[in-house]
Amino acid sequence: MAGKTEVGLVLLGVLVHSAYMLSIFDIYFKTPIIHGMEPVAPRIDAPAKRLVLFVADGLRADKFFELEDDKPRAPFLHSIIHSKGRWGVSHARPPTESRPGHVAIIAGFYEDPSAVTKGWKANPVEFDSVFNRSRHTVSFGSPDIVPIFCGALSNTNWDTYSHEYEDFATDASFLDDWAFDKFQDLLNRSRTESDLRQKLEGDGLVVFLHLLGCDTNGHAHRPYSPIYLNNIRVVDKGIERTVRLMEEIFPDGRTAYVFTADHGMSNKGSHGDGDPANTETPLVAWGAGVRGPSRAKPHQEKEDSFKFVDEHSHHMETPDGWGLKGLERLDVNQGDIAPLMSSLLGLPCPMNSVGVVPTDYLALGKVEQAEVVFANAKQILNQVLRKSDLKQASSLFFKPFPPLLDYSSLLEQIERDIAQGQYESAIESGHNLIQLALAGLHYFQTYDWLFLMTTIVAGYVGWMLYILLHLLKTYSTISFQQNKRNVRVTGNSRRHIRIAGGTLMGVCSIVLLVELAPPLYHVYLGLAVFFWTEVLGDTTSILKVINILFSSKLSWFTKLFAMAATSLLVMELLVQSFFQREVYTAVFVAAGVIGAVAVSWNTPGLSMVPAFVWAACWFLAGFTLMPVQIADNTYLVVGSGLAVVTLAVFARWIDSRQSKLLFWRPLVWGYSRRVDKSWILFALQVSLVVASSMMVWITTSHRENQRKLPMIYQVTNWSISGVSMLLPLYSPRSMLTRLTSIYLGFAPPFLLLSIGYESLFYTALAMVLLSWTLVESAVLFGPSGEIESLPSHDVEEKYSKTRRQSLKLMDVRVAVCFLILINVAFFGTGNVASVASFEISSVYRFITVFNPFIMGALLLCKVFIPFILVTSAFSAVTRLLTLPRFGCYLLVLLLSDVMTIHFFFLVRNTGSWLDIGQTISHFGIMSAQVVFVLILFAITSVYTRDLQCASEQASFDVVSTSKFK
Template identity: 55%
Template sequence: MENRKMRSRRSWRWVVAVGVALHAVYMLSIFDIYFKTPILRGGMPLVHPKGTLSSHPPAKRLVLLVADGLRADKFFQFQAPPASNSFLRHVIRRHGRWGVSHARPPTESRPGHVSIIAGFYEDPSAVTKGWKSNPVEFDSVFNRSRHTISFGSPDIVPIFCSSLPPGRATWASYPPHFQDFATDASFLDHWSLDQFKSLLNASLSDPHTNRLLHQDQLVVFLHLLGCDTNGHAHRPYSPIYLNNVKVVDSIARDLYHLMESYFNDSSTAYIFTADHGMSDKGSHGDGHPSNTDTPLVAWGAGINFPTYLTFSQQSQHHANANAFRFVDHHMHGPTPQEWDLHDIQRLDVNQADIAPLMATLLGLPCPVNSVGSLPKEYLNLNKEQEAEAVLANTKQILNQFLRKSQLKQQSSLYFKPFKPLENYQSILQEIEDSILARNFGTAIRLSETLRELALSGFHYFQTYDWHMLMTVITLGYLGWMINLIIHVVESYTSFPMNLITKKSGVPGSSKAVYFGGCLLAAFLSFLLFLEKSPPLYHAYFLMTTFLWTQIMRNFQFLKALCGELTKKSLMSHFKLLVTSCVAIFVLEFLVMSFTDRKLYTWCFLFVGLLGPVLLLYFIPGNYFLAVFVWLASWFLSGFTLMPAEIPEKNNLVVLSGALIVAIALATRWIDINKRSDKFWVYLSEDTKKGSTSRMLFFVQISLVALSSAMVWISTSHRAEKRQLLPLHQLINWSLAGTSIVLPLFSQSSVLSRLTSIFLGFAPPFLLLSIGYEAVFYGAFALVLTGWILVESAFNYSKEKGSSSRLGTLVGDTDERYLELSDLRIPLIFMVLFNVAFFGTGNFASIASFEISSVYRFITIFSPFLMSALLIFKLFIPFILVICAFSAITKIIRVPRIGLYFIVILFSDVMTIHFFFLVRNTGSWMEIGNSISHFGIMSAQVVFVLMLFAITNVYTKDIQIATRHFSNKAL
């Protein structure tokens, strides 16, 4: 047995390392399978359109106004009467075109601006640089223009202007500390306009600036950040946000009059839009329509005038639900009545369609990697110009398809072409002939058909390796799970030792298996090298080959294990079958909970009813524990009925501090006044608490009370003065930092240490809370306490009733082997771990992060520090779960790492399920959520391991109290 335990200690670190590497590599496969970057690295397009129009372009210059974080419905509702003095409403009804621009997730500022200005959807690798710098340089409308003038945020303007050649851009951005969430940020929008006004004034005395302004193909870009900052700080339905909409409207008006009076040539085109919207809770990032739907208003040179609809046309427009065209995965419904725009034709676009629109207005070639389709209905062109523009847009997209096809054909050993475009040259020739014959309608129709085929072909090559990668990744996960089962059975169960000796099989067979695995890996790598596959492809194949080689090495052991299982009794087989069915049911329940968090409400209502009955059946007379489980389960069940958009209720946060103190006092009372003949025999110490322990407890209680007070003081002052005092900031940081260190100095008994951990993480959680999630912290701790008490009670009953366990209850420090019934521990852990995910929101959604939670620590925009605080807040409930898990493994004396591996095994069952649920069609909300679900489960092995390492600092010295049973007690 000792040799077996020594092997286990040596091998578990190796298993963890393999698991971390596997999940890290396989998690990246989702982008190779579904979402490859559209940027073509290396090589030139095969067709080179010189420009969108051969004749004089309709506009000499273009003004692009991007109101960051402006959602479509709030904009158009604000523009509706009685706001009759709205400038942009006047434009919509008299001078231009309008619609909704549909963004793609991630609905963040950089990806949104990339799609507007460059015409493609962000390279996923940009996330590694915080979406601030360019991981891969790309073409854009700004690159194509003669000169670009830009003013705005330091997070956006430098991305597009800093890399332009000298003399090709005039730009400036305000200091980062201007982005203060404690102020009304509309002054940032005025700053951008004032900078442009200053430039125009300077041009009156500076000939060089004057020449720059009067050249053609000029782009003026003003980035207006006010709506985004005010939306985060005050919500998009707040008076401050709605007033910022008015400010944006006035800036559009002032800029228009400024440009028209300065140039006075009616040759300026204007585009007003937003990069993304804003959810009701003041966040963005996912595919919810409140984040993806943004306004689009265009007017000026080259833009069509509005089309008014008759009553019958309005009915037809609403019946078709799309008078313009399909817009990616959206079909917009009837224009809401509150917008008061149902009588004007609405033309929706994809966000990437704005780039070819701007390029056409200026007579520029479309950006090389643009996937946008020219919305010709916005343009005021004659039929010949329209045909030329659509053809140029089609050729530009066809370029990318041809380049992708060429690269894949050069590298593939067996190339499968995109059959619908094998005769693309004949289609191009037919379009050219139609233009020469002045049959422009036919030319436009054929060009649009060819463009849609090119986009389909482009997508075909982006997912060209789909089936191969899906097969390899699935085999990899299955191989990992089988290896994990082998390791757990070998190291942590009581199967006979003779099975262990059979794992090596015939002497020398391991070397032969490894040699065969190396040959297979070398052969597969050679094939991938010939196909010029990305490095990650090699990693996928090598990892899968390695895992299945390990399985073949253990083939004899698996065969002997199956034989041993067949020798078991019918009752043992029945128990195994029932346990497996229960495990699968729980895992499928958890999968469904990712899309409907209310399932946890029914779960805990059911536990509250059935749990006490089972408890009293197995441990008669334990009425206190039965009532406690019932109340705690029902208390927690209500939180998943709460809205994911947490409403601000700071009084509730303050009252939660009192709840936390009450829970701590109750556990302290139990710890001191325990009874040695009850189940908390494991949880308390023999000796009375010393003065140091009492002092630490009251210090922690005081910190919780002080944190509650600071929640009220900081929030009230910021609401009145719209600023965060440095003194408040210092106190809050000090409270949070001090409190999480104090549990390290608490007593080592189970109740003392867990109570101290609960109190230690309460101050930062309260300071980072804005509503009911603070109450969730206390309710969740009660359920975890109930779990610990139930496991202690069962273990006490088992030990008390076992005649073989006379004497010391846990004086023997050896861990026992895992049993089939121990699977309940990882299953309950996974349920509670997911409740920590979804108890106060939808963790799978990027937009669920409540940025206002950090305002008691920092209000100046700092994305990495704010993200770190948000993630730390989300980690706290997980830390409580793992601390409880660690305590239970010590109480029932099972190897914690063995149960951890079972947790990972169960997680991977869910991971494979989510892997096949990932989709790249449907609404962007569905696409984004499917990726998030897979990413969460795939990362859980690393995530849980990291949290185990963190919590081990707090739980490694927990001691189970030593107790002796008398024969009478037994």
């Protein structure tokens, strides 16, 4: 029965945290895809017949614009900026991934942050775009991008190269040459193929060339590497020869060109978050319908920010090193590029676009500008009106958006201004209407904010109370037994409360059904009602707890208050650590002192172990002072293999000293002559660590020489990792021996997935985990402990009697220590709350050809390995202290939810997108922690379920005990 209860609680916890994690997107972020609207075409003659869109995937703005030895890195495009076109920085929004970036460029709207999980999948919802508004689209490029946007279109010619071309071990600039060559071959064929010529000559043609080289080389070699910088030159030369051929074949001067990027690239070769290196991309436009360059206005030199529609400021002072200081710079939001391209071709803006057409890029008269802005305003307004109609049709208490109640008069005023030739006034009024419409979209996207916030907070609090009552009833020493009268009263009250809860849920569900609310709304409400019904229904338990609190002695109440205050303080420190990793430095500096004192107090005369504890904590404390961006250092990774072996030898030395010190006995209990065979396994594991260090050196040398990684090396690395992770299953059951074997078993894959100082972090974390077990053992079995004071022949008998399946107040420290350690495993070498913190180059020793799923799995494996060490140590400590493992897990869950609620209130949907992305990530991590910890427990239980310690020995050798003494 207990097992079923535990399984039920686990499944319920997964459901709660999964549902409430998704709630953030219902509250703040909903992709604005709306159907049932009419397109709004601008009432102008199209300035261009055809448009060529070049997207250099992963190209940073600064690396493109900056000069190198006083010469531009992209000379052709720089000459365009100086002589023919307009330029600026296009500001992307997180998630700065390829698909969301391209959606913003070609469809004009920003996918919500959950789109990062769909980065390489076709959008499950059809949306309007410049491509399907065009008469015909031609596209060449990556198999991960082109099919997503062209595969379902009937009016398109497209082709891609094979996935095997995307090899991170080589210079990937040839991928861009492939796209240029394919298009130029198509242009040359159009000279002789009349059907093809007809498709290319007509109005409304869009050419899309996706250039993946910079992204691949940025991941593999970093954006400051010669390979990445040379790739920019390759792109520039490819664009130059493409433009020359276009102008040769189509000399009518009716071709427009747009060059940009979907996202940038951080210095560590990653992207995804809101760092300016990822969000700032180049934009260059020229050709038909595009204005020529102009001198920078005096006020622009003083202007220091560019405002997003969400008030996100961007620094826009042009650096001196770009060589563009005197030219006018026109920054845009990435979503503005879609209406820019639509206006150049005279097409309607994509229906779900939230972009604002940048008229300063257009070579149009005032009347045409007014018409373009007016069409743009009506297109965005249509979305608001459609959302308003849908919400009003299903809402019982509809509240419209007040500023747009009289929208028809605003439209009429703009029409009058255009008719009367007051074009400046029409343009200004059109921009004002656009801002009102965007505010209206935000209003309807967050329409259910109050209901959702109230329901979810109530659900979280109810869940925490539900878990707390279960902990007290199942794992505490408090007696909740009831007499028959109490049982009858409790049963009646619970029944009445359940009836009331069911009635409330039924009424609310009917309301939600009438309002056509999403299914998850019913889940949010149902969970909240269920938890509060169960909590309030258990009145006897609540009264029992209240009675105990008020009847307890002052000393116990003081201890309770001190433990609660300390736990909350630590939880708040952990919350702060998500923003400042240096918090862990202070925590482990203090932990080193406390741990050393605790061991010294309980093992007087022994200085080595306290010194080890102190050194281990202070060693780990240094890592959170190091930069998040990990520099490549093969020597350090190889040397870390020696550190792994050294610590393992030290642990074996402790194992061999078990006959000398009593307090180590539970860690090595069960030690016998048979354990000597474990030295064979130990030697094999050490040899695998050494072999993995050698493979780090060999495979890195191959990649640095831009050679493909031979398949034999990849197979070797996979084999070493797989075998090493299986070997701990065959190690002896004694606690310290098994923990050492687990540490050695996961070292090879971690070393092979490391590129710098994070490889040394693995050993530092293991040292602290070993210190934790030593401190707990010393406190429990040292001279100040209850067992040491007994005669030797009573030790085993007494300790066996202390076995318990209950939790005491002081046991909260175990859960607190686990949370500290599991979080430092998150932030010890970076910030995994940021998508861009993942080092994709970590996987190149296993696979170099681009495969997002295998690469993602390897990255998760690297992240999980430190967690496995922490959870294994946690299992050992609970076994050592004979604590109920599931009860401790519930304690961890309860404390985690304190942090989760804090992060829930920190989530933002306005302001800096860097801050927005971080708040979402932080909340998501804490919400997912229940699932992560559950998975970790499941994995580590395979390795630790048969751990043997003193409490589980069936017999006790008195002679051996005498030797201990």
